[in-house]
Amino acid sequence: MFKKRYILSYLIKEICNSLLLFLLSLHYTTVQCQGRLSQHMSSELPSPTGPSEYKNSLRKIILSIVLGVLTGLVGSVVFALLVRCFVQYLKRTPVLKGPVIFSPKIAPKTLQSALAKENHLLGSSPNGKYYKTVLDNGLTIAVKRLTPFESGSPETRRKSVKRQIQKELELLASLRHRNLMSLRAYVREPDSFSLVYDYVPTGSLADIMNRFKESGLPLGWEVRLRIAVGMVKGLRYLHFTCVPQILHYNLKPTNVMLDAEYEPRLADYGLSTLLPNLDRATSAYSPPECFHNCRYTDKSDIFSFGMILGVLLTGKDPTDSFFGEAAGGGSLGCWLRHLQQAGELKEALDKSILGEEGEEDEMLMAVRIAAACLSDMPADRPSSDELVHMLTQLHSF
Numbered sequence: 163m164f165k166k167r168y169i170l171s172y173l174i175k176e177i178c179n180s181l182l183l184f185l186l187s188l189h190y191t192t193v194q195c196q197g198r199l200s201q202h203m204s205s206e207l208p209s210p211t212g213p214s215e216y217k218n219s220l221r222k223i224i225l226s227i228v229l230g231v232l233t234g235l236v237g238s239v240v241f242a243l244l245v246r247c248f249v250q251y252l253k254r255t256p257v258l259k260g261p262v263i264f265s266p267k268i269a270p271k272t273l274q275s276a277l278a279k280e281n282h283l284l285g286s287s288p289n290g291k292y293y294k295t296v297l298d299n300g301l302t303i304a305v306k307r308l309t310p311f312e313s314g315s316p317e318t319r320r321k322s323v324k325r326q327i328q329k330e331l332e333l334l335a336s337l338r339h340r341n342l343m344s345l346r347a348y349v350r351e352p353d354s355f356s357l358v359y360d361y362v363p364t365g366s367l368a369d370i371m372n373r374f375k376e377s378g379l380p381l382g383w384e385v386r387l388r389i390a391v392g393m394v395k396g397l398r399y400l401h402f403t404c405v406p407q408i409l410h411y412n413l414k415p416t417n418v419m420l421d422a423e424y425e426p427r428l429a430d431y432g433l434s435t436l437l438p439n440l441d442r443a444t445s446a447y448s449p450p451e452c453f454h455n456c457r458y459t460d461k462s463d464i465f466s467f468g469m470i471l472g473v474l475l476t477g478k479d480p481t482d483s484f485f486g487e488a489a490g491g492g493s494l495g496c497w498l499r500h501l502q503q504a505g506e507l508k509e510a511l512d513k514s515i516l517g518e519e520g521e522e523d524e525m526l527m528a529v530r531i532a533a534a535c536l537s538d539m540p541a542d543r544p545s546s547d548e549l550v551h552m553l554t555q556l557h558s559f
């Protein structure tokens with residue numbers, strides 16, 4: 163509030179100064195003209211001159227007025243630009259030192275000492291590493307360590323990247339939704355950023371699916387649907403409630419955390435704006451446009467969501483060699499579309515969860531929704547808002 167008022171008063175001062183400068187130059191020109199006019203008059207009195215000399219003097223007067231006005235205008239514009247640059251310089255986000263904390267449960271000192279310790283690795287990718295660590299007060303946190311700088315990049319470039327990242331992190335930390343992982347704190351180190359989240363003991367959707375596969379126990383349809391609905395609610399918040407709109411950019415089962423009740427919370431959303439060199443193209447959940455022209459929109463997130471929904475319904479991994487051999491053209495989406503056209507959608511469903519008839523109808527409807535999300539053309543995919551309605555009303559189909 164104080165900062166805004168300060169900047170406003172600066173701008174007012176800037177305008178006043180420009181006006182003052184303009185008036186001064188105008189005044190100077192007028193004085194000059196008056197001088198010339200009186201000189202002209204006095205030279206005119208004793209011996210009246212001819213009309214050509216009179217015209218010359220008039221031209222000179224007009225020229226000086228025009229030049230004076232132009233000088234005043236150029237001067238005030240230059241001055242205004244200088245003041246503007248100065249105000250922008252003052253408005254720059256300072257590069258912060260030390261941890262930035264958004265949660266009352268985390269003390270800066272305990273966080274720094276915990277980060278310095280040897281921590282348990284949870285996950286790793288070219289984009290960064292996830293660690294699990296315990297603070298002095300007993301709180302367990304998950305820390306994502308990002309290295310956003312290209313090696314050998316100059317210090318000035320690094321500083322501007324750091325400022326940009328800080329701004330984005332402040333925005334991400336302000337987001338609150340039941341189906342999103344909240345950023346609890348971040349720490350800037352010389353070559354990296356550590357992002358602090360709650361540790362979720364259940365792990366990610368990928369962890370759960372692996373655990374269920376290993377144990378041979380089925381993950382029921384009701385739970386799978388709850389996961390899908392929660393995910394799409396999180397996406398709807400990012401796509402439609404957040405201003406500016408936030409895109410996930412990297413939605414996949416390892417980035418969907420599940421709490422003890424299997425309520426999903428999207429993780430790692432919006433990180434691509436922090437990491438210009440984010441390694442996205444390697445994910446089997448990435449939309450086709452990402453491989454072609456990289457025009458990423460909210461409908462690109464929907465494709466990734468459709469892929470996860472497809473996995474939840476079929477129990478198959480999108481990288482499964484099955485899709486290379488199966489009819490339809492080599493992807494989960496193509497296979498689903500092929501089955502839909504052949505009227506054999508039931509073939510797609512995970513046999514381990516086929517139960518009651520009512521559930522089967524819901525699942526068949528959900529497969530159609532997944533197929534629509536997996537359309538090659540982004541415009542043919544439903545929005546996250548439409549998907550919330552479609553999936554929450556599955557019972558009524």
Ligand SMILES: Nc1ncnc2c1ncn2[C@@H]1O[C@H](COP(=O)(O)OP(=O)(O)OP(=O)(O)O)[C@@H](O)[C@H]1O
Nearest residue numbers: 284285286287289292304359360361362366416417
């Ligand atoms: N908050 C958390 N609580 C518990 N486990 C987590 C948490 N965040 C991440 N993990 C673990 O880390 C794994 C993901 O690690 P990571 O994000 O490095 O892999 P990735 O998703 O393949 O990479 P990227 O998102 O950079 O493409 C998850 O599967 C999960 O096991």
